[in-house]
Amino acid sequence: MTEPNTLIRLRRRSLLPVIVAAQFAGTSLWFAVNAVMPDLQRELGVPAAAVGSLSTAIQLGFIAGTLVFALLSLADRYPPRWVFLACALLGAACNGAVAVWPTNHLDLATVWWLRLATGFCLAGIYPVGMKIAAAWYPQGLGQALGWLVGALVLGTALPHGLRALGAEWPWSQVMLASSALAALGGLAVWAGVPDGGDLPRASALQWQALRLIAFDPRLRASALAYFGHMWEIYTLWVLVPLILATRLQGAALSLAAFGVIGAGAIGCVLGGRAAIRYGSARVAGIFLTVSALCCLVAPLVLPAGNAWFALWLMVWGISVAGDSPQFSALSAGNAPREAVGSVLTLVNCIGFAISIASIELFVHLLPQQGLGVLLPGLALGPVLGLWALRPLLADPGAGQRPIPAASRRR
Numbered sequence: 016m017t018e019p020n021t022l023i024r025l026r027r028r029s030l031l032p033v034i035v036a037a038q039f040a041g042t043s044l045w046f047a048v049n050a051v052m053p054d055l056q057r058e059l060g061v062p063a064a065a066v067g068s069l070s071t072a073i074q075l076g077f078i079a080g081t082l083v084f085a086l087l088s089l090a091d092r093y094p095p096r097w098v099f100l101a102c103a104l105l106g107a108a109c110n111g112a113v114a115v116w117p118t119n120h121l122d123l124a125t126v127w128w129l130r131l132a133t134g135f136c137l138a139g140i141y142p143v144g145m146k147i148a149a150a151w152y153p154q155g156l157g158q159a160l161g162w163l164v165g166a167l168v169l170g171t172a173l174p175h176g177l178r179a180l181g182a183e184w185p186w187s188q189v190m191l192a193s194s195a196l197a198a199l200g201g202l203a204v205w206a207g208v209p210d211g212g213d214l215p216r217a218s219a220l221q222w223q224a225l226r227l228i229a230f231d232p233r234l235r236a237s238a239l240a241y242f243g244h245m246w247e248i249y250t251l252w253v254l255v256p257l258i259l260a261t262r263l264q265g266a267a268l269s270l271a272a273f274g275v276i277g278a279g280a281i282g283c284v285l286g287g288r289a290a291i292r293y294g295s296a297r298v299a300g301i302f303l304t305v306s307a308l309c310c311l312v313a314p315l316v317l318p319a320g321n322a323w324f325a326l327w328l329m330v331w332g333i334s335v336a337g338d339s340p341q342f343s344a345l346s347a348g349n350a351p352r353e354a355v356g357s358v359l360t361l362v363n364c365i366g367f368a369i370s371i372a373s374i375e376l377f378v379h380l381l382p383q384q385g386l387g388v389l390l391p392g393l394a395l396g397p398v399l400g401l402w403a404l405r406p407l408l409a410d411p412g413a414g415q416r417p418i419p420a421a422s423r424r425r
Contacts, residue, residue, distance in 0.1 A: 030151055031159060033207040034144060035166040040200030041103050041140040042170030043193040044110045044133050045073065046252065046276075048126065050174030050269065054186035061123050067378030070253050072127045074371045076134025077141075081364035084138050088357050094210045095147045102139025103201025109133040111194035114187035140197075141167060142360040147208060149347040149359075157295045160340035160347075161287015165280035168336045171252065172277035179270035227350065228362060236406045237345035238362050240299065243400025244342065245366035247306060247393045248335050250373040252276055255328075258386060261317070262324070275332040282337025295341035295348075296407035302338035303397040303404070306331060310394035314387040338400075345407065 048055065052066050083089075089098055109132040116125060144163060152159035173196070177189045228238050259271050286298045309331035316327040343359060350358035373396070377389055 030208055031148075031162060033203055034147055034151075035162045037099070037103075037200035037204040037208075038140070038144045038163050039166035039170040039173070040196040040203070041099075041106070041144070042137070042167045043173040043196045044106050044137060044140075045171045047110055047174045047190050047193040048073075048113065048130060049253065049256070050178045050272075051186035051189050052256075055126070058118075058186075059121065059123055059126070065123060066253065067374055068123070069127060069130050070249070070374050070378075071371050072130035073134035073137070074249065074367050074374065076131040077137050078134075078364050078367045078371070079131075080135035080138025081142060081360045081367065083135075084142070085357050085361040085364060089139075095143050095150070096204050096208050096210065098139050099143050099147070100201040100205040102136045102143070103197050103204075106133050106136030106140065107194040107197040107201075109136060110197065111191050114190035114194075138360065138363075140200075142363050144204075145343050145347070145359050147204070151208075157290030157298070157341055157344040158287035160344050161283045161285075161290070164336070164340035164343065165283035165287075168279035168283060169277050172273045172279075175256075175269045175276065176273035179266045179273060227358065228365075231349065232406060233349040234346060234358070236403055237296075237342050237349065238365070239403030240303070240400040240407075241339075241342035241346070241362060242366050242369050243396040243398070243403060244303065244338055245370045246373045246396025246399075247310065248339070249367075249370040250377050250393060251331070251335055253374055254377065254381075254386070254390075255332075257381070258317075258328070261386070262321070275328045278329050278332035279336025282333040282335075283340050286337040287340055290341055290344065295344045296404060299338040299341040299345075300401060300404055300408050302334045302341075303400045305334035306338075307394045307397035307401070309334060310397070311391050313390035317387050317390075 048069050049066060052069075055061065056065065109129050113121070113126055113129050116129075144167075145160060148159045148163050174189060174193055177184075177192055228234050255275050256268060256272050259268050259275070263271055282302060286302060290298045309327060312327065316323055319327075343362075346358055346362050373393075377392070380389055
């Protein structure tokens with residue numbers, strides 16, 4: 016029996032908070048080690064540069080995971096809530112293992128491999144969460160993903176917040192707290208988000224995803240712009256504590272890092288609302304422009320007064336993440352309905368590979384060049400992203416395929 020449209024709208028309205036909360040909880044695994052890095056340095060006797068190696072490990076794991084998920088079309092062939100649950104529980108276990116590992120056997124190599132495994136599991140949380148949102152919110156997807164990616168940004172910032180609130184906590188408690196949150200997020204999606212929505216289940220592997228990204232002009236434009244965005248965002252997030260360390264330390268530094276990174280959630284939500292009126296391509300273009308300017312003015316603001324310094328970082332934190340959900344909305348809207356999960360996962364895979372190159376390059380050069388010289392180099396990503404986005408900016412109506420009425424589940 017067909018459900019009334021009003022009941023479907025009420026169901027969709029009630030599901031979004033569950034998906035958003037679960038995404039927030041699951042992605043708290045991402046920067047958990049970064050938040051306790053000073054403690055790990057003291058315990059393991061590793062240099063400060065290890066933050067780059069461990070950040071690369073989780074990105075590499077995420078790339079490997081997204082590649083496997085895309086090639087096997089796991090998010091399109093199997094119930095996404097079960098995939099989300101399994102990956103949240105496994106990711107929580109890998110992250111928590113760092114905290115419970117016997118101290119006399121814990122070394123940098125062990126932590127590196129555990130972070131790699133955690134990143135692999137995150138491939139079943141972030142892109143799969145977007146697939147679930149795309150299934151239930153085919154209309155106004157930019158706004159729905161604004162909330163969802165905003166939750167990811169807050170989840171990424173959360174370990175810094177936990178470190179600030181529990182300044183006297185042992186570092187292991189911060190790791191275990193983020194693991195507990197991730198497990199609860201997986202259970203929330205499994206229990207609170209039913210199978211269904213407007214995307215059909217794929218019956219075979221979706222090998223055409225890579226070809227579509229390369230040759231479909233609309234998908235290619237949004238994907239290339241996203242790749243430029245990825246050159247900047249994660250490298251900035253890795254460098255935020257180092258930027259703040261020029262003025263702050265201890266709990267104050269952790270709280271400020273949480274504020275700067277978490278401010279990206281504001282950009283995601285506001286951008287999602289603006290996309291309803293102005294379109295995802297235009298909103299993404301505005302955020303790319305602002306974040307590029309923040310990169311370029313870094314040498315002027317780093318030695319400036321505290322007020323200008325704080326304003327600059329907050330604007331950068333908001334703008335660097337605000338475009339991300341709109342790229343995902345454009346890619347999901349342009350992909351064939353049966354391959355949305357595979358396309359989103361593969362685009363994530365390539366984007367995170369780019370972020371590894373950026374993180375490694377900037378962390379390696381930092382001791383020789385300094386922040387004032389290096390930070391403007393992050394502008395390369397958003398500038399190239401703006402160039403790639405030109406076809407969609409010139410014709411915003413071409414930025415997203417309409418969903419055929421016949422494919423919608425009433």
